[in-house]
Amino acid sequence: MLYVKAPAKINLTLDVLYKREDNYHEVEMVMTTIDLADRIGLALRQDGKITLSSTDQFVPVDQRNFAYQAARLLQQRYGITKGVAIKIEKEIPIAAGLAGGSTDAAATLRGLNELWELNLSIDELAELGAEIGSDVPFCVYGGTAHATGRGELIREIPAPPSCWVVLAKPKVGVSTADIYGGLNLATVEHPNTIEMLQAIDQGDYKAMCATLGNVLEDVTLKLHPEVVKIKTLMERSGADAVLMSGSGPTVFGLVDSELRVSRIVNGLRGFCDEVYAVRMLGERHSLA
Template sequence: MKLLVKAPAKINLSLDVLHKRPDGYHEVEMIMTTIDLADRLELSLLDKNEIQIVSHNRFVPDDDRNLAYQAAQLLKDRFNVKQGVMIAIEKTIPVAAGLAGGSSDAAAALRGLNKLWNLGLSLDELASLGSEIGSDVSFCVYGGTALATGRGEIVSQLPVPPTCWVILAKPFIGVSTADVYRRLDLTRMKHPHTEGMIEAIKKKNYAQVCENVGNVLEEVTLNLYPEVAQIKEQMKRFGADAVLMSGSGPTVFSLVQHDSRMHRIYNGLRGFCDQVFAVRILGDRHSLD
C-alpha cells in the first residue's frame, strides 16, 4: 500500500520574540501561513519492521536526523507499531531556507502514517506529537493560517489572508536558526504589531497586511549575510507591496496582487538569485481525509 502526502512550505507574515524562557527556548508570537510550494512524500508499507528514507536531494539526511524519520519513529514507539515504512521525499522546498521544509515533511509523515497505520488520531493529537519533534511541526500538521505562541507549538487558527502572489527568493547559503537566536538582542529590537496583522487578516485588508509585516530576526540575518539584504532591496526596487524575510532566513518573500508586477519581480530576481518561486497563499487547514 502506498500513500501520497503534500508537505507545503510556510512563510511568517509576522514573527516576534518576547523573552527567553527558563527552558532555554524563546517565547514567540508568529503569524504563519502555508503557501503553494510543497514537498511530496510517498509512504509505502515495508515487510521489514524498519524506517527507510529515500531522497535524491543530497542535503536531505536519510537517518534519524531527518524529521520525517523522527515522526515515524515517534509513532512506532508511542503506539507500538510493528509495520515498517519507506518514506520517499521529493524536495521542492529549499533546504535550510526559513520555510519549515523539514518540519512540514515531519507533519506530512504524521498525517500520512496516521492513515497508513490506521492509528485513528485527530489533528490535535498529531499536532501535540509534532511539538515533540520541532517548534514548527504543530503548525505544519494543521496548515492554513494561524497565530503560533509559546515556542511555536500553541496554534490558534486564523482566516485565510487576502489573495495575493508570494514571490520567494533564496540565495545559495544556509542560515543557522540557533545562531540567529543567539545573536538576538532582546533589549533593542523593534517588535512587529501582531494584533494589527491579525486584524488585517480578519478584515481581509491587503494594504493593512502589507503595513504590518515584521520579523525581529531579520536584522540579525541581514547583518550576517549581505546577500539577503541585497535581495530585499531588489524586491523593493521592482515594486513589491511588502517585503520580509521568512523565519530566520535566508529566504526573502514579497507580496503583490497584480500579475504584471509578479512577473516583473520574478523575472528580475531570476538573474540575481539561485532559487526563485512565484506561488499563492493556500486556503484552509489540512483535513484527515
C-alpha cells in the same frame, strides 16, 4: 504508495518576547502555508523498518531527518510493528526559513495515521509533532495560525487576503541558533501582531502588507549582505511588501498583480537561482 502534500510556510509576523527557563524563546507569530510543497511518498513495510530516500542529495536520510523521527515516534508510542519506506520529493529549499523539514514530518504524521490505521485526531498528531520540532504542530494543521509558546501553541485564524508570493533564497547557509544568539531583545522593534490579526480578519491586503514584521530579520541582514540585496531588488521591482521568513535566508514579497510578478521574478533570476512565484494556501489540512 500513499502520497501526502507538504507545503512550506511563511511568517507574516515573527516576534520574540523573552528567553524562557528551558532555553527556548517565547515567540508570537502569524504564519500561513503557501503553494510551494514537497511530496511525501509512504509505502508500507511488513518488516518494521523505517527507510528514507530523497530526490535531494543534501537531505539527511537517517535519524536526523524529522520525517524519520515522526515515523519512529509513532512506532514507539503506539507499539506499531509495521514499517514504512518514506520518499521525500523535495521542492522546498533546504535550510531556508520555510519549515521544509517540519512540514515533511507533519506530512509523514498525517500519512502514517492513514497508512497504519491509527485513527488519531489532528490535535493528537499536532501534539506529537511538538515533540519533534516547534514548527511541526503548525505544519500538521496547515492553513493560517497565530502561534505562541515556542511556536507549538496554535490558534486557527482566517485565511489572509489572496495574493501572490515571490520567494528568493540566496546561496548562503543560516544557523537558526546563531540568529537567535545575535538577537538583542532590549533594542528590537517588535511587530504589531494585533494589527496583523485585525488586517487578516478584515481581509485588508494593504494593512497586511503594512504590518509585516520579523525581529530576526535585522540580525540576518547584518550577517548576510546577499539577503539585503534580494530585499532591495524585490522592493525596487514593485513588490507591495517584502520580509524575510523565519531565521532566513529566504525573502518573500507579496504582490497583488500578476503582471508585476513576472517582472519581480525576472529581476531576481539574474542574482538568485532559487526563485519561486506561488499563491498563498490559507486553508487548513483535513485528515483522510
